[in-house]
Amino acid sequence: MLIDEEVISMIEECIDMAPLHNPPNLAGIRAINELxxxxxxxxxxxxxxHQTMPDFAYMYAIPYSLYKKYGIRRYxxxxxxxxxxxxxACDFLGLDYSKTKLITAHIGxxxxxxxxxxxxxxxxxxxxxxxxxxxxxxxxxxxxLGVVTYLxxxxxxxxxxxxxxxxxxxxxxxxxxxxxxxxxIDKAISEGNERAALALKMYEYRIKKYIGSYMAALNGxxxxxxxxxxxxxxxxxxxxxxxxxxFMGVKIDNELNASSRGKEVLLSLPNSAVKIVVIPTDEEFxxxxxxxxxxxxx
Amino acid sequence: xxEEIIEAIERYGLSKRSRNRTLFSRIGVVGCGKEGSVIATTxxxxxxxxxxxxxxxxxxxNAYSRIEEKLDKKIEHWGLTQNEKRATLSxxxxxxxxxxxxxCDFVIEAIRYDNKNGERSVDQRKEVFKKLESVLSDKAIIAxxxxxxxxxxxxxxxxxQERCIGLHFMSNTPDSNIIEIVRGLNTSDYTFDKVxxxxxxxxxxxxxxxxxxxxxxxxxxxxxxxxxxxxxLEGIASVEDIDKxxxxxxxxxxGVFRTADQMGxxxxxxxxxxxxxxxGNIKYKPAPVLLRLFRARHFGVSTxxxxxxxxxxxxxxx
Numbered sequence: 001m002l003i004d005e006e007v008i009s010m011i012e013e014c015i016d017m018a019p020l021h022n023p024p025n026l027a028g029i030r031a032i033n034e035l036x037x038x039x040x041x042x043x044x045x046x047x048x049x050h051q052t053m054p055d056f057a058y059m060y061a062i063p064y065s066l067y068k069k070y071g072i073r074r075y076x077x078x079x080x081x082x083x084x085x086x087x088x089a090c091d092f093l094g095l096d097y098s099k100t101k102l103i104t105a106h107i108g109x110x111x112x113x114x115x116x117x118x119x120x121x122x123x124x125x126x127x128x129x130x131x132x133x134x135x136x137x138x139x140x141x142x143x144x145l146g147v148v149t150y151l152x153x154x155x156x157x158x159x160x161x162x163x164x165x166x167x168x169x170x171x172x173x174x175x176x177x178x179x180x181x182x183x184x185i186d187k188a189i190s191e192g193n194e195r196a197a198l199a200l201k202m203y204e205y206r207i208k209k210y211i212g213s214y215m216a217a218l219n220g221x222x223x224x225x226x227x228x229x230x231x232x233x234x235x236x237x238x239x240x241x242x243x244x245x246x247f248m249g250v251k252i253d254n255e256l257n258a259s260s261r262g263k264e265v266l267l268s269l270p271n272s273a274v275k276i277v278v279i280p281t282d283e284e285f286x287x288x289x290x291x292x293x294x295x296x297x298x
Numbered sequence: 299x300x301e302e303i304i305e306a307i308e309r310y311g312l313s314k315r316s317r318n319r320t321l322f323s324r325i326g327v328v329g330c331g332k333e334g335s336v337i338a339t340t341x342x343x344x345x346x347x348x349x350x351x352x353x354x355x356x357x358x359x360n361a362y363s364r365i366e367e368k369l370d371k372k373i374e375h376w377g378l379t380q381n382e383k384r385a386t387l388s389x390x391x392x393x394x395x396x397x398x399x400x401x402c403d404f405v406i407e408a409i410r411y412d413n414k415n416g417e418r419s420v421d422q423r424k425e426v427f428k429k430l431e432s433v434l435s436d437k438a439i440i441a442x443x444x445x446x447x448x449x450x451x452x453x454x455x456x457x458x459q460e461r462c463i464g465l466h467f468m469s470n471t472p473d474s475n476i477i478e479i480v481r482g483l484n485t486s487d488y489t490f491d492k493v494x495x496x497x498x499x500x501x502x503x504x505x506x507x508x509x510x511x512x513x514x515x516x517x518x519x520x521x522x523x524x525x526x527x528x529x530x531l532e533g534i535a536s537v538e539d540i541d542k543x544x545x546x547x548x549x550x551x552x553g554v555f556r557t558a559d560q561m562g563x564x565x566x567x568x569x570x571x572x573x574x575x576x577x578g579n580i581k582y583k584p585a586p587v588l589l590r591l592f593r594a595r596h597f598g599v600s601t602x603x604x605x606x607x608x609x610x611x612x613x614x615x616x
Binding site for chain 2 (some may be wrong): 138155156157158159160162164165168169
C-alpha cells in the first residue's frame with residue numbers, strides 16, 4: 001500500500017493490536033517523511049498473506065456483533081515470511097506451488113505456524129494480535145482467558161499492564177527467568193538449569209502441537225518448512241520436533257540436520273512421508289519486490 | 299553491469315548535528331521532587347529526553363532514586379520491563395546548572411513545597427522563570443505546575459509573557475492521565491496549542507481551565523475533604539467507612555482521606571488557606587481535624603501518620 005495520511009492513521013488505530021510493532025514502524029515512516037519528504041513510502045502489511053483464510057478459521061467464537069463492531073477476528077502475522085518461504089520451498093524442491101500443501105514454521109523470538117494450501121494461507125497460529133499461538137521469546141502464546149481476568153483482579157492491574165505482562169514478561173523469558181534468547185537458554189540447560197529446560201520443552205511442544213493440528217487442517221501436508229532465527233539455526237529444536245512427529249511418517253536426517261545452519265537444505269530422508277526443508281526467510285526481498293510492484297502501479 | 303551509486307547520507311540530515319529536531323524531543327523540569335519526578339518519568343517513558351534541575355549532587359541522586367523507584371514499581375506491577383527501564387533512565391539527565399536547559403523547547407517549573415509549612419514561594423518561582431528566560435530561546439515554552447497560584451503572576455516580570463502557561467498534573471493518583479492546562483492572561487494561542495500537543499505526546503488527556511485558584515481538581519477535592527472532616531468530627535462515620543463510600547459507592551480510585559495523606563496534610567492546609575484568601579468563603583477554611591493533624595505534624599504518608607498510619611513502603615497499617 002502506498003503510504004498516505006489515511007494509511008498512517010490506520011496504522012495508528014491499530015497500535016492496540018500490535019503494541020510491539022506499530023509504534024516503531026510509525027516512527028520510521030515519520031522520520032523518512034521528515035528527511036526525504038519527496039520519496040514515496042510503501043507499507044507491506046504482515047497480515048496480507050492470511051487474507052485467504054476461510055471464515056471458519058479466522059472467526060472467534062464470540063458474539064458475531066463484536067466482529068462487526070470492532071473487526072475482531074484472526075488476522076495472522078509473519079505473512080510476508082510465510083509467503084516467501086512457502087513459495088521458495090516449492091521452487092527449491094521443484095514442486096508446483098499451486099498444487100502443494102505446506103506447513104511453514106516461522107520460529108524465532110516471535111513465532112507462528114501457517115498452513116498453506118495451493119499457494120494460499122488457510123490457517124495460521126497468530127490471531128487478532130501477534131500474541132496468540134506459539135510460545136515466544138517474551139510472549140505467552142495461547143493462554144486460557146480465565147487466567148487474564150483472574151490475574152487482573154489478583155494483581156490489581158489494568159489493560160496496559162496485563163498487555164505488557166503477556167507481551168513482554170512471558171514466553172521463554174517468563175518461564176526460564178533467564179533470557180528470551182535460545183542460545184542463552186541452551187547454555188543454561190547445559191549448566192543444569194531446570195526452568196530453562198522446562199521453557200525449551202514447552203516451546204517445542206507447542207510447535208509440535210501446531211504442526212500436528214495443521215496436518216489435520218490440511219488433510220495431510222507435503223512439506224514442513226522451518227524458518228526464522230530458531231528454525232534456521234537451532235538444530236536441536238528441529239530434530240526433537242520432527243522426531244516427535246515420526247508417528248505420521250516424518251523422518252529427519254539427523255546427521256545432515258546437525259550440520260545445517262542458516263541455509264536452504266532438504267532435511268528429510270528419502271522415505272519420509274513429508275519433506276522437511278529449511279528455507280532462510282527473506283522478508284526484505286518480498287517487501288522490496290512488493291514495493292517495486294506498487295510503485296510501478298501494477 | 300549496474301552502476302553503484304554512493305551518496306553521502308549526511309545531506310539527508312541523518313547525522314546528529316544537522317538532524318531536524320522534532321517538537322518536545324527534549325524538555326526540562328525544574329525541581330524533581332514528588333511532582334517533578336512524576337513529570338520527568340512520564341515524559342521519559344514516552345521517549346522524550348528530560349533534563350531536570352536540582353540544586354546539588356545529593357538532591358540529584360535522590361531524584362534519580364525517586365524516579366527509579368517509580369519505574370521499579372511499574373516493573374513490579376508488570377507494566378514495564380528491565381530493558382525499558384534502562385532505556386527510560388538513559389533519557390533522564392540531572393543538572394545543577396540552568397545552562398543545561400539550553401536547547402529545551404519546553405520547561406516545567408515544579409519546585410517543591412516547603413516541608414515545614416507546605417508553601418511554594420512565589421518569589422522563588424518567579425526567580426526560576428527569570429533564570430529560564432535567560433537561557434531558553436524566545437519560542438521555548440515555560441510552564442509552571444500550578445494549582446492555586448496564578449501563572450500570570452509568575453510570568454509578570456518576563457519579557458515574553460505569551461510563552462508562559464500553567465499545567466496541573468495530578469501526581470497523587472497513580473496513572474491518572476489527565477492534565478489541567480491553565481491559560482494565563484497573556485498566554486498565546488501558539489503556546490496553548492503546543493502544550494495540548496505535549497499532553498497528547500505523553501498520552502494524557504487534558505482540559506483547558508481558566509486561570510483560577512484551585513482549578514477544578516484541587517478546589518473540588520478540598521471542599522470534599524473539608525466536608526468529610528466535618529462528617530468525621532460529628533462522629534457520623536469512621537475514616538475507613540467514609541473512604542469506602544467514596545471508593546465503592548462512587549467508584550473513586552482511593553478515598554478522600556487516603557488522597558489527602560498522599561498529598562501531605564501540610565500541603566492540603568496551605569492550599570485551603572490559599573483558596574480562603576482568594577475567595578473569602580468560609581467553606582475553604584481548613585477543618586479543625588486537618589489543623590489538628592497539621593499541628594501534630596501528622597502529615598500523612600511522608601511522616602507515616604495522618605488519617606491513617608503507614609509502613610515504610612507507604613502501605614496502610616491496619
